[in-house]
Every structure is written in structure tokens, then in C-alpha cells.
Amino acid sequence: MESLVPVEDRGGPAQPLLLASGLRKHFPVPGGLLGRSGKVVRAVDDLSLSVAKGETLGVVGESGCGKSTVARLLIRLIKPDRGTMVLDGDPVDEPHGITVNELRRQVQMVFQDSYASLNPRLTIGETLAFAPKAHGLPAAEARARVRDLLDKVGLDPTNYAERYPHELSGGQRQRVNIARALALRPRLVILDEAVSALDKSVEAQVLNMLVDLKTELGLTYIFISHDLNVVQYLSDRVLVMYLGKIVELGSVEAIYGDPQHPYTRALLSARPSMDPRRRTKEAPIQGDPPNPIDPPSGCRFRTRCPFAEDVCARAEPPLADTGAQAVACHMRIAGSGHSKAVAT
Amino acid sequence: MSNLLQVRDLHVTFVTPDRTVNAVNGVSFDVRRGETLGILGESGSGKSVTLRSILRLHPEHRTRWSGSIKLEGDEILTMGRGALSDLRGQRVAMIFQEPATAFDPVFTIGHQIAETVRRHTGKGEADSWTRARELLEMVRIPSPAQRLKAYPHEMSGGMRQRAMIALALSCNPSLLLADEPTTALDATVQIQVLLLIRELQRELDVGVIFVTHDIGVAVEVSDRIGVMYAGKIVELAPVEQMVDAPRHPYSRGLLASTVHDGMRGRRLEAIPGAPPDLAEVPTGCSFALRCKFVQSNCVARPPDLREVGGSHLVRCVLVDAQEAGVAA
Numbered sequence: 033m034e035s036l037v038p039v040e041d042r043g044g045p046a047q048p049l050l051l052a053s054g055l056r057k058h059f060p061v062p063g064g065l066l067g068r069s070g071k072v073v074r075a076v077d078d079l080s081l082s083v084a085k086g087e088t089l090g091v092v093g094e095s096g097c098g099k100s101t102v103a104r105l106l107i108r109l110i111k112p113d114r115g116t117m118v119l120d121g122d123p124v125d126e127p128h129g130i131t132v133n134e135l136r137r138q139v140q141m142v143f144q145d146s147y148a149s150l151n152p153r154l155t156i157g158e159t160l161a162f163a164p165k166a167h168g169l170p171a172a173e174a175r176a177r178v179r180d181l182l183d184k185v186g187l188d189p190t191n192y193a194e195r196y197p198h199e200l201s202g203g204q205r206q207r208v209n210i211a212r213a214l215a216l217r218p219r220l221v222i223l224d225e226a227v228s229a230l231d232k233s234v235e236a237q238v239l240n241m242l243v244d245l246k247t248e249l250g251l252t253y254i255f256i257s258h259d260l261n262v263v264q265y266l267s268d269r270v271l272v273m274y275l276g277k278i279v280e281l282g283s284v285e286a287i288y289g290d291p292q293h294p295y296t297r298a299l300l301s302a303r304p305s306m307d308p309r310r311r312t313k314e315a316p317i318q319g320d321p322p323n324p325i326d327p328p329s330g331c332r333f334r335t336r337c338p339f340a341e342d343v344c345a346r347a348e349p350p351l352a353d354t355g356a357q358a359v360a361c362h363m364r365i366a367g368s369g370h371s372k373a374v375a376t
Numbered sequence: 377m378s379n380l381l382q383v384r385d386l387h388v389t390f391v392t393p394d395r396t397v398n399a400v401n402g403v404s405f406d407v408r409r410g411e412t413l414g415i416l417g418e419s420g421s422g423k424s425v426t427l428r429s430i431l432r433l434h435p436e437h438r439t440r441w442s443g444s445i446k447l448e449g450d451e452i453l454t455m456g457r458g459a460l461s462d463l464r465g466q467r468v469a470m471i472f473q474e475p476a477t478a479f480d481p482v483f484t485i486g487h488q489i490a491e492t493v494r495r496h497t498g499k500g501e502a503d504s505w506t507r508a509r510e511l512l513e514m515v516r517i518p519s520p521a522q523r524l525k526a527y528p529h530e531m532s533g534g535m536r537q538r539a540m541i542a543l544a545l546s547c548n549p550s551l552l553l554a555d556e557p558t559t560a561l562d563a564t565v566q567i568q569v570l571l572l573i574r575e576l577q578r579e580l581d582v583g584v585i586f587v588t589h590d591i592g593v594a595v596e597v598s599d600r601i602g603v604m605y606a607g608k609i610v611e612l613a614p615v616e617q618m619v620d621a622p623r624h625p626y627s628r629g630l631l632a633s634t635v636h637d638g639m640r641g642r643r644l645e646a647i648p649g650a651p652p653d654l655a656e657v658p659t660g661c662s663f664a665l666r667c668k669f670v671q672s673n674c675v676a677r678p679p680d681l682r683e684v685g686g687s688h689l690v691r692c693v694l695v696d697a698q699e700a701g702v703a704a
């Protein structure tokens with residue numbers, strides 16, 4: 033039986049809570065004679081990241097760029113084709129490391145669709161008690177934990193524990209999903225578009241709650257969203273993805289205040305203006321993101337990039353440190369051959 | 377600017393064996409020729425139902441409606457079959473979130489647009505195809521002649537949305553209804569389509585009603601914005617006034633709770649609670665239960681829509697009582 037007390041910090045504050053290196057996931061594309069076309073969707077391609085203890089790492093990018101696949105890889109809902117993970121010093125799923133089950137206890141996830149994520153035949157109380165009981169918590173203690181969890185997410189236990197999911201509003205259901213993610217006292221919570229389906233007035237309630245819970249429980253977040261404003265509000269660092277790759281990674285101040293990658297800049301200036309006197313005059317880039325099945329050679333953004341040159345088609349720009357942030361663009365790599373890069 | 381559309385005291389109630397939904401509870405507004413009216417509101421506030429009423433798209437046998445909707449003086453709610461079909465085919469066009477529902481997957485885009493042109497203008501085969509190509513050009517689809525031969529599934533999301541706009545504009549409507557047409561699009565594509573709609577609206581001088589739940593989107597396209605809550609327009613104002621000085625507690629709450637630049641580290645001003653159940657018609661202000669300025673006369677009877685100057689209308693007793701400022 034696994035213990036249900038919160039896991040102690042082990043490596044100290046400087047050791048990353050989660051390290052992932054070289055994660056790759058390609059999905060086969062159905063079709064062709066034998067039901068397989070031989071082609072793959074390059075959903076996540078050699079992606080590395082680290083999450084510091086107590087921080088919120090925001091992940092942004094357009095639909096299909098691989099955000100949810102990264103999340104599902106990090107909690108091992110799907111197995112990576114390659115790549116390794118280390119949780120607070122312990123390799124995951126390796127002989128001297130921790131098991132996938134232990135990873136899934138310490139790392140929890142909340143999805144966008146609040147309704148589909150809940151079993152319609154279980155009361156809220158039963159749903160919340162399920163995992164703790166499965167981990168061996170006695171019934172009376174499990175009930176106490178349910179009350180505590182509902183309390184934490186701002187739902188009155190006497191009023192809500194006996195209700196079924198369809199008796200709740202979308203915002204209340206998402207609170208329940210967050211409570212469930214907290215039931216096993218995780219250290220890292222991955223929020224995948226967790227507030228995206230909520231109305232703005234309710235979204236604000238849930239965002240405030242997430243901020244409070246993080247402080248109260250000493251949590252670390254990975255916050256995935258297509259809403260750049262919400263990511264800016266919540267995150268300490270931000271990771272920008274395009275077609276399965278990281279294009280830029282840095283502090284929220286650097287990414288929003290001084291974005292370096294042409295895609296990050298385009299994404300930020302594509303935000304609708306909140307000021308009627310300063311409406312957007314021109315779309316920052318044209319066209320749609322290309323298909324991730326056959327991504328462009330070299331830099332995957334080059335087909336939409338206003339600065340693309342020959343080198344961008346020839347070579348893939350590595351994610352290079354530029355001081356405040358890391359950027360994957362030939363213009364930022366000395367001696368890359370791009371006319372805007374400094375020569376070596 | 378003359379009035380193109382006039383909606384007065386529109387009520388729409390859906391009655392099914394197991395429930396009643398009072399979806400629209402007394403909505404009034406005008407749309408002028410060549411202007412874009414944004415309708416902003418949260419899920420279930422009645423935006424789509426209002427829009428669909430203009431085309432009378434509700435299931436006739438279980439919809440009860442009252443009030444008046446006039447397009448260029450013609451009453452839509454009592455219109456006969458023939459006039460209604462003209463209205464839908466030529467005078468009012470609609471675009472929505474999911475372009476898949478606008479196109480038949482088994483025909484090319486060109487075939488479907490040319491067919492619509494032929495039906496509405498009586499043009500011959502060749503002329504209809506020429507017009508279809510012009511329409512694709514108009515919505516800035518690159519290599520339009522080739523794109524005419526594409527099937528809907530062969531186009532990207534943004535391209536399909538442009539094609540749907542071309543189809544909608546093929547009959548030269550005087551009013552375009554847009555129901556969240558950019559909500560499903562990626563950020564970098566959404567802004568392209570928003571700008572396109574804004575440009576076409578000016579070029580063609582059509583009236584547009586643009587429904588959205590996104591304030592930024594409403595600000596980008598609208599001349600005036602109406603904020604809807606629980607089946608009512610609670611505030612209607614020119615876009616600058618709506619953003620600078622919203623007066624209804626709900627509009628203020630909505631603006632304050634929308635996260636944008638520079639709010640980092642600050643606590644968000646959330647509106648407590650959730651919108652009311654639409655099974656009953658509320659006796660007072662439908663926002664009363666969530667409003668921090670609520671008083672006893674808020675629940676006595678529904679507040680009227682009052683003008684607070686410069687075509688700015690607000691439905692709130694605070695404004696009723698002393699014309700402004702106090703709630704600030």
C-alpha cells in the first residue's frame with residue numbers, strides 16, 4: 033500500500049521537480065492498403081523541458097501543435113517513442129527510479145471537458161473518494177478528505193457531496209475536477225485548457241482559486257492554454273510551441289515583453305485589441321499552420337515566416353540560449369548563415 | 377444612417393414536454409445600414425436564439441414568440457412562405473462557427489457557390505462560375521481559380537471559413553448575421569478573418585450583427601456593442617463608451633473579470649455565482665442574484681432600458697434612480 037501523506041521534497045528547492053529530455057511522440061496516420069499509410073503525425077518531436085519547484089510553466093501554441101500530447105506524455109497516459117523523465121531526482125520507469133504509478137500519484141491532470149471527465153453515475157463525493165480509497169485510505173478518512181477537498185475548491189460539502197455531475201454548472205464541475213486532481217496530494221498539476229470552456233466571469237473565479245490553492249498546498253503547475261492573456265496572468269515561465277517543437281522558452285516578462293521568435297511575435301500581435309482606438313490594422317502573418325504530417329524541412333515556421341531565407345529550409349535551428357530566453361531561430365544563432373544573424 | 381433592421385420587444389420561449397426555456401425575454405435594438413452591431417454575452421444568454429429569430433429558424437411547433445422584427449420595414453415574424461424564402465436566400469445571410477454545416481462534402485466549393493449564384497440571380501453556367509471566382513478573390517483566397525475545384529475537406533479551417541463568407545455574400549445580402557464565426561479558429565487565423573469581415577462590411581456597405589463571447593473580438597469588429605444576459609440586452613452603447621465607461625453592473629463585471637495585459641499579480645474581480653435558470657421568467661432584474669449593488673427595488677419589477685446619453689442604453693435601477701455615477 034502506498035502512503036497517502038504528501039510526498040516530501042527531496043532534492044531541495046534547486047533541483048527541478050520534473051525534467052523531461054528528448055520526448056518524442058509520432059502517431060501513425062491511418063490509410064493505405066494495410067490500414068497504415070506509413071506516414072506519421074509528428075505531434076511532439078524531441079522536446080526537452082524542466083519544471084522548477086513551485087513555479088507555473090505556461091504552454092501556448094495553436095491547435096494541433098502538440099500541447100495536449102506533451103501533457104499526456106508527462107503523466108504517461110501515452111508512452112513516448114523515446115525520451116526520459118526524472119521526477120525530483122528519480123528516473124521514471126527505470127530500474128532504480130520510480131514507477132509510472134508513483135509518477136501518476138505525484139503528477140495529476142485536469143482536462144478541458146468538465147463533463148466528460150466525470151462519471152455521470154457517481155455522486156461528487158463518490159468520485160472524489162475513489163482514488164484515495166483505491167490507495168487504501170479507510171472509509172471514514174476518505175469521507176473526511178472529500179469534505180476537505182470540496183471545501184478547498186469552494187463548494188459547500190453538505191450541499192455538493194451527494195449531487196451528480198449533471199446537477200452542477202460547468203464552473204462547479206471544473207471545481208470538482210480540480211478537487212479530484214488534488215485528492216492524492218500531488219506535487220505537480222497539469223491544467224490542460226482547464227478554464228477554456230468556462231464563461232469569463234466564472235473563469236475568473238476558478239483562476240483566483242487556482243492561485244490560492246497553489247500557495248496553500250505548495251503546488252507546481254503546468255498551465256496549457258490557447259488564451260495568451262490567461263497564460264500571462266498565471267505563469268512564471270512560458271513555453272511556445274509550433275508543430276511539435278519548442279520555438280521559444282523564457283520568463284513571462286521576456287516572452288511577453290521582448291519576444292524573439294517571429295512566431296511568438298505573430299501570436300502575441302494576433303491577440304484582438306481591447307482598445308477600440310487601437311484596433312488591429314493588419315494580420316501579423318497570413319495563412320494557416322501547415323499539416324503536422326509533413327512539416328516543412330528546416331525551421332517548421334519558415335512557410336509563414338516573413339524573414340525566412342535559404343538556411344531556414346536547409347537546417348533546423350536548435351533552441352539556443354540568448355540570455356533572457358531560449359529561441360529556435362536562425363536569426364538568433366551567430367554564424368547560422370541568416371543575413372540577420374551576427375557573424376562569428 | 378437609416379435603419380435596416382428593427383427588433384422590438386422580442387420574446388422567444390421554447391416549450392418541450394419536459395421543460396420550458398425562456399431564451400429571449402424582451403430584446404430591442406436597431407441595426408443601421410453599413411454598421412456592425414456586436415452582441416456580447418456568456419454561454420446561454422440568448423445570442424444565437426436572437427440571431428436565428430431574424431431568419432425564423434426556430435422549430436415552429438414548439439417555439440412561442442412575440443414582438444416585432446422588421447427588415448427594411450417588412451415584418452419578419454408574420455411573413456409568408458414566399459417572402460420568407462426570399463429573405464433567407466437574398467436579403468439576409470448567415471455565417472457561423474462550423475463551416476462544415478454550410479457546405480455539402482460531396483460537391484466542390486466552386487460548384488456550391490456557382491449553384492447559389494445561379495439560383496438567386498438567374499445567371500448562366502459560365503457567368504455563375506465567373507462570379508464564384510470573383511467571390512473567392514473578394515475573400516482573399518489565394519489562387520481562386522484552382523480553389524474552386526477543391527472539396528470542403530481539402531481546405532484548411534481558415535480557408536473554409538473564407539469560403540463560407542464568400543457563399544454568404546454571393547446573393548448580395550443587405551444584412552449579414554455572424555454567429556461566432558472565428559471562435560474555432562487559431563489565433564493567427566482568427567485575426568485574419570476578423571479583419572476580412574471588417575473590410576468586406578465597409579466595401580459592400582452591409583449591416584452586420586456579430587455574436588461573440590469574446591470582448592476583444594467584439595471590440596475589433598463592432599461599431600456598437602450590446603451586452604446580453606439571461607435573454608435580455610442589459611446595455612447597448614457605442615464601442616468606445618462600452619469599453620471606457622460600462623454602466624451596467626454585469627457589463628462592468630464582465631470587463632473586470634476578463635484577463636488582459638497588465639493584470640499579473642492582481643486578484644481578478646470575479647462575478648460570484650452563475651447565470652439563472654431560464655425556466656422561469658424573473659420578476660425583477662435577472663442579474664440581481666449576482667449583483668453587488670442589489671437593492672430591494674431591483675427584484676420588484678424588471679428595470680427598463682434607459683438612455684444615459686449619446687445612444688447609450690442601460691437596464692439597471694441605479695441608472696433609473698439617479699442617472700449614473702453612483703454605482704462607480
Ligand SMILES: Nc1ncnc2c1ncn2[C@@H]1O[C@H](COP(=O)(O)OP(=O)(O)OP(=O)(O)O)[C@@H](O)[C@H]1O
Pocket residue numbers: 059060073074075093094095096097098099100101102258324
Ligand atoms: N491518438 C492520436 N492519434 C493520432 N494523432 C493524434 C493523436 N493524438 C493527437 N494526435 C495529433 O497530434 C497532433 C498534436 O495534437 P495535440 O492534441 O497534442 O495538440 P494540441 O496542441 O493539444 O491542440 P489543441 O489546442 O487543439 O488542443 C495533432 O495533429 C493531432 O491530430
Ligand SMILES: Nc1ncnc2c1ncn2[C@@H]1O[C@H](COP(=O)(O)OP(=O)(O)OP(=O)(O)O)[C@@H](O)[C@H]1O
Pocket residue numbers: 390397398399417418419420421422423424425426434435589654
Ligand atoms: N431549439 C431550442 N430548443 C430548446 N432550447 C433551446 C433551443 N435553442 C436554444 N435553446 C436554449 O436557449 C438558451 C439560449 O441559447 P443560445 O443558443 O441563444 O445561447 P448563446 O448565447 O448563443 O450561447 P453560446 O455562447 O453557448 O452559443 C439556452 O438555454 C439554450 O439551451
Ligand code: SF4
Pocket residue numbers: 293294295331332333334335337338339340341344349360361362363370
Ligand atoms: S529560422 Fe528562419 S524561418 Fe524560422 S523563424 Fe527564424 S528566420 Fe523565420
Ligand SMILES: [Mg+2]
Pocket residue numbers: 099100101225
Ligand atoms: Mg489540446
Ligand SMILES: [Mg+2]
Pocket residue numbers: 423424425555
Ligand atoms: Mg450561440
